[in-house]
Amino acid sequence: MAKQIDEYFNPWVKGISMYISSHIELAWKNPDLHRMMSNENPNPPSPKVMEAIMKFAEMSNRYPDQGLVVRSKIAEINGLEGPENVMLGNGSSEVFDNIFRCFLGTGEEVIQHTPCFGIYKLRCNILGGKLVSVPMVYKDNQLLYDPGSILESITEKTKIIVVANPNNPTGNFMDREHFVTIAETGVPFIVDEAYIEYSGLGKSQVDLVKKYKNVLVTRTLSKAYGLAGMRFGYVLGHQDVISQIAAALLPWNVSTISMWAGYAALEDTEGLRDRVEFNNREVAYIEGALSDIPGLVIFHSNANYILFDAGPTGKRGSDILEFALERGIIFRGETEKYGSDGWFRITIGTEEENRMAVSLLREYFGMG
Ligand SMILES: Cc1ncc(COP(=O)(O)O)c(C=O)c1O
Incomplete structure (x- = not known):
């Protein structure tokens, strides 16, 4: 049968x-x-962004390119060399998925700090990975990062550590020194900076990607830039790592309209x-x-x-x-x-x- x-x-x-x-x-x-x-x-989107949306909506019969213009812009904003340091995603949620697929096999582990954004767990589950949740410490009416416990949770099976900074839902930052300590372990380390623009790029850990190949910084235009429905996110990293992760991209994952709306939003300082x-x-x-x-x-x-x-x-x-x-x-x-x-x-x-x-x-x- x-x-x-x-x-x-x-x-x-x-x-x-x-x-x-x-x-x-x-x-x-x-x-x-x-x-x-x-x-x-x-x-809602600014008039400049609306203009780009309308302009490129008229070219919806065409496939998008690989987004060199907007990737170069993102690299420039972040003090990185060029578009080879930037990979685009259909929202940063897709970026996490792409990264996870490149590193994580069944039974292998992702370390996250909880409470946090739910997508890491979902992407880990669908790959048969094991999510290791390290709780933040609730003390003096604050929920504090616990980098020591993150480090202690690393095993032979750890393939990814992900920390949102600032964290959702707690809204606070982890201290700079702890990013360095975690980066030093060599484990692929995603720093999720979905909300960084609210504090300014001065609070970003993006400079770490120049020193540590294992550090990846993710961003999105869904929050401060106000384009959640456009689905536009990106990751910054060393060019060797970005090109390997980009190999797993779904071709044409970011639409022409999103790319150019994103570009207009990034220009609209x-x-x-x-x-x-x-x-x-x-x-x-x-x-x-x-x-x-x-x-x-x-x-x-x-x-x-x-x-x-x-x-x-x-x-x-x-x-x-x-x-x-x-x-x-x-x-x-x-x-x-x-x-x-x-x-x-x-x-x-x-x-x-x-x-x-x-x-x-x-x-x-x-x-x-
Ligand atoms: C911490 C964090 N990262 C990433 C995202 C995902 O954003 P998007 O997939 O819209 O880029 C969110 C959305 O709420 C979030 O809270």
Whole structure:
């Protein structure tokens, strides 16, 4: 008898289901809801970016090239030699996938610091890898990086270490010296700088790629540049490493429109500055406006979201999400951790949305 289709699948992919963000689905189905859950930029693309989108939409009948112009621009912005130091991806999520596929085999390990962005785990799982989660340390109302434990978790099977800087959802940075120590191990080390522009490239670890071939710095235009729907990300690294990883790229992975929209956004330095200033002002506003709620732990953020632990107030994160949704705002839930079920995260919205969020939270905590 013929074998069943099930028997043909790689055993490690069986049972894994498609990743669907329920909160994003909810938002698209209900455009009236306020999206304060996915670390998107609340401001639409600038006129300069729109112009590029329209111009290259008219050439959608043509295949894209390898993106030398935008890759050169990215290299220049980051003080690297040239386009050979840059690989483009359909969002940085695809970049992680490409890197993982090049290094990770079944049963091999990826070390991540948790809580963190969920995609590393998904890409690891689909390759049959083992995810080693190193918890951050919750101390003095802060979630701290624990580089010592990351180093201690390295085994013969470790193929990748990934650290987001600043981290999602905690919003904080790891100290420079620890990047160097981890880089020194020689293990492929991804520094995910999805939110770096909110603090400026001065906080980037990109110079490490000049010294350490095993260091790869990933970025995205989904956040400060405000192009999440365009799907444009990239990785910076030594040219030998980039060319090897680029060999695993899906041809034409980044569309012509995304490439040129990305290029226009990178050129529009004023547009970036305005978005960053707006964001950082609003982060300060929200953190300040909620700081007198007794017991509410606010994690100071260097990005476009803020994490909260309402555990000490006796309230549950899931109830806060429900309360916000009843008022038309989607916040982001967080799993129970460190003995608290009071976690939730909000993404910076428009000026109006941020004031609505503050007012509903103050009401919820009896401070209205
Ligand atoms: C830390 C981190 N890295 C990467 C990304 C992915 O961005 P994209 O695939 O849109 O480039 C996100 C998105 O939320 C993130 O939080």
